[in-house]
Amino acid sequence: MRQLNTSSNTWLIYALGGGWGHLNRAIALGRIASRNRPVKILTNTPYFGYIEKFLPETNCQIFAISSTADFETTCTQVQQILRETDYQCLIVDTFPRGLGGELATILPELKTSLRVLVHRDINPEYVKVKNLHRFVADCFDLVLIPGEGVEVPLANLPCVQHTNPWLIRSAWELPIREDVEAILRLNPLDRNSKVVLVLASGTAEELSFYGELTSILSQSWENVAVRCLSGEKPDKCPENLWVFHWPAMECLQVADVVVGSGGYNTIYECQALGIPLVAFAWPRLYDRQRVRVQRLVSSNYEAGLAQSRRVLADSLETAIAAVCSELNLPVSKRCRPGYDFVNGAFSAVFAIELCCNFTK
């Protein structure tokens, strides 16, 4: 660990990457950390515009690089921000060398006393090709694995600490049911109807797929309310079924079944709340959605857990069949929202604080 004379106690979180996951995870950590220090988050997600108005409550300063900026521009902006910002601790989400490899050359020269890697599961081929074991061991003081288990690449490094999954909301922060019903435009007088929530995100094709699925599901049963939650209305999704709300986790508690991806937020938010999830494992260059879903299906099965079931679907037909199966389960076997989950972001902040104190 480097002993540097920096007057700042700021934490800077590098959270570049498409989709919601990197930014949501950064905010989950940042909003807790920001109670005791300034927190700055660097992002380039195209979804930033959707949630900008919600961000003041997170108390984090956001550096938003345009998602449409070209490769060189993004590299230059990232390097400029990292060089010119004064911070005590640099926290890099998922990509130790930077998403474009832009951190690889500047990490050694950065004036920060602590470097932390947030190790969401990544493609082992990427780890091998870029020799990440050596790079991370040399360049990072602490590796935090936020709920992804011990079988992910890099988990064998000595500086690894595991936490529970980082969640954008803790149990006591979740809104009451009436508020969620208002958000989702559900009839509060009809609580006998079951609710299916489709969390749509990803590529245009994936969004369109979710839109079609929403439409089919809504026509499949009476007394089942279907809502599609996404930043923009997917093609083929009926207008009256589409809702946008951030963070989506606040809406999950009313759902009898969630349909979504095998991405980090969807999986762990459903797990925390005990909501059955029908998951599509979409192919990603770095993230291993299929592995994440299968790992948790397997661990729940081994633990004999009836709660937070996950079903891996691969087509409209299998998803509809799985949703039907979940909805037909007797009430006693159905998962009910639980509120005793632990938000791993707290212990992550604590772990980083300990390291920061050690470097002083």
Add this chain to the structure above:
Amino acid sequence: MLIQLTWQELESTVREQKRVLETPVAMGRVLNAMPEVIDGIPVSRVVLNDNQIAGYHALIVERNGQLLIVDQNTSTGTLVNGLSFPSCTVVDSDEISIGIYTITLRLGANISNTAAQGCDRMVGFLFKRRCGRTQSEGCSYCRGGQSDLDPYLSDRSYYRGYGEYDDWRRTYYYQNDSALYNRETNEVDFTDSDAATFEDESDRDFEQNFGAS
């Protein structure tokens, strides 16, 4: 895992059937009796027309790197090399008997189906390699399947100054007309096949896209 199943189809005349399939593979008499998906993985289904065969008779599946054939509790059973097992591992060249059918299993390099392995044409200017395309549409080498000529039959036809020799050599390099180089500039571009030879497939996409996740 890719496997090849070969058997004799008993119609009016004996006809060899050869299928290259991705596991899991279900075999039976009735298509709809066999599962379409197992553990989220699409199932390849083979229909065998014989009354001794159950609607869903047997499943070939990969477990821990090994191939396993599992009989689906049928009355006539599934035989591997003449012996009946509820389930057993199978290897290359094993003969699986189901009803009147004897099916030969081939694995890995022993799979002969050209459709699965792609075109055998050797392509590439600097480095010869198998074409490997599974369809000829849009292929510049065989010109969409219209030509059997190898455009790189004489690599030397790409040398600068080619065709400017004396009469004896001009005769020798008769392949000039089939060459694909730029005759105006005498420049030779790498082909996509050459590029593929250099390409480290595992490295090609990482750290190239700021929209990835």
